[in-house]
Amino acid sequence: MATVGIQRTLFAALKLLTVLLALVLMIVVITTLTFPSYQTSPPECKTTDPDFIPADEERLARFSSAIQFQTVSYERGVGTPQELLKFVRFIQDGFPTIHSSPLVRREVVGNYSLLYRVEGSDGSLEPYMLASHLDVVPITQETDWEAPPFSGQVRDGYIYGRGTLDDKHNVMGSLEAVEFLLSRGHEPKRTLYLAFGHDEEIGGHFGAKVISDVLTQRGEKIAFILDEGTPVGDGLMPGVDKLVALVSVAEKGFLQLRLEVKEEGGHASMPRSESAIGxxxxAISKLEDNPHPNLFGTGPEMRTLEYVATEMTLPYRILTANLWLFSPLVAWVYARKPQTNAFARTTTAVTRFNAGVKDNVISPEAVAVIDHRIHPMSSVEEVMEHDLKVINDPRVKINVINSLEPAPTSPYGKDSPTYMLLQETIQQIYPDALVTPTFMIANTDTRHYWNLSSAIYRFNPCVMTPSDLPRFHGLNERISVRDYERVMNFYYHLIVNMDKPLEVKRHVHDEDL
Structure with a gap:
């Protein structure tokens, strides 16, 4: 009888489990089939439109000339001031309509940075700001470039040179948009700032920070800020065949630590049981063996997938439409590769290790530098607590070299008019692209603008493939002529769209105004 009872209990449990699995499967199927789309379909801006900005010979020549200024930032306080001055003068000479317009006020800030105010006709509307930077990183392996790195040479439909992607295309593209707008006699309703820092590549302390201080002293509050950021990806997201425009709504923070151990040194013939190096x-092995918690699903990285779920191939769509069930699996997959792991957690990188002076001498000191990039849902304090707990050795002295909290997450989604305006503008220029929020794993000048606006976005309005990513700060930096044309038209459409109150809106062409 006891055996029969056990069998009945097991059968009932199996039956219940079958019902539950069927129920879960049904929910997964229904959720997959009914998962909402987050995309919009605004009117496409076409090359035949009367307000289309072509990448004609004159505009390409200006952009090419901009690349030729070697505005290199080497380290904090060390740059190329004469090149910056020449570039600033070139901008003033190259855009005569902007610099002669009564609507425009131009300021040189921090000696080399530029701040433009384009006055709007409606003072009740909060201004907004388009930010970029004038400086570039140094050149390495110059002889390996396909075209000289400061030539701005046009070859096979691409403009080559340092700054074509980071970040002179945005500087020149936004200026071309304003020049075109004003030359057509258009007076914007909403005041626009153009902010071009000169030392972003080394922290922005003398450029963007000074711009922020100036605007803060004037009591300005900015409706939204757009700066450089993540691109329109082609093949950057598995399971999606379309272009995906990645709009960063946050940035990782960072914490750089100096770890130091001092012990008794001496001759290598008489070693102690433990050394400073050992x-x-x-301590470093402990940090590498005990990574920071996987935070997938707590920040924008979860929405990055959900916002494109309806356009994914079926296996990916099932996973991303049902992250309520599969997020642990996706989190595990993210942790397997460095590129995706960086979006799932605070990362730990050992960037320096120094010890020893002679082959037969026991070093009395060992020093290492750890670089943490902090997930948007974590903090400097949490990272320090984790490291101290993991190392758990008072002999290892830990000092902070530099730190920055993660950026506040800006609003996004259909309830955010600023995000939706940006999304619709992108889809006017890239009508076949999907738009999704994400966050930057690197840092931009926006760190200095947190006090000016709660809506800060980071976006690079040009297409990039996996093979293009190494061109950032690397060899053969380039942008296609077609993409530069899109950059100009993106900024123009954004400015025109901002003529209305911040609500979900669509751009109309001049004949409809």
Missing amino acids: ILSR
């Missing part, structure tokens, strides 16, 4: 090596 103690520090074990």
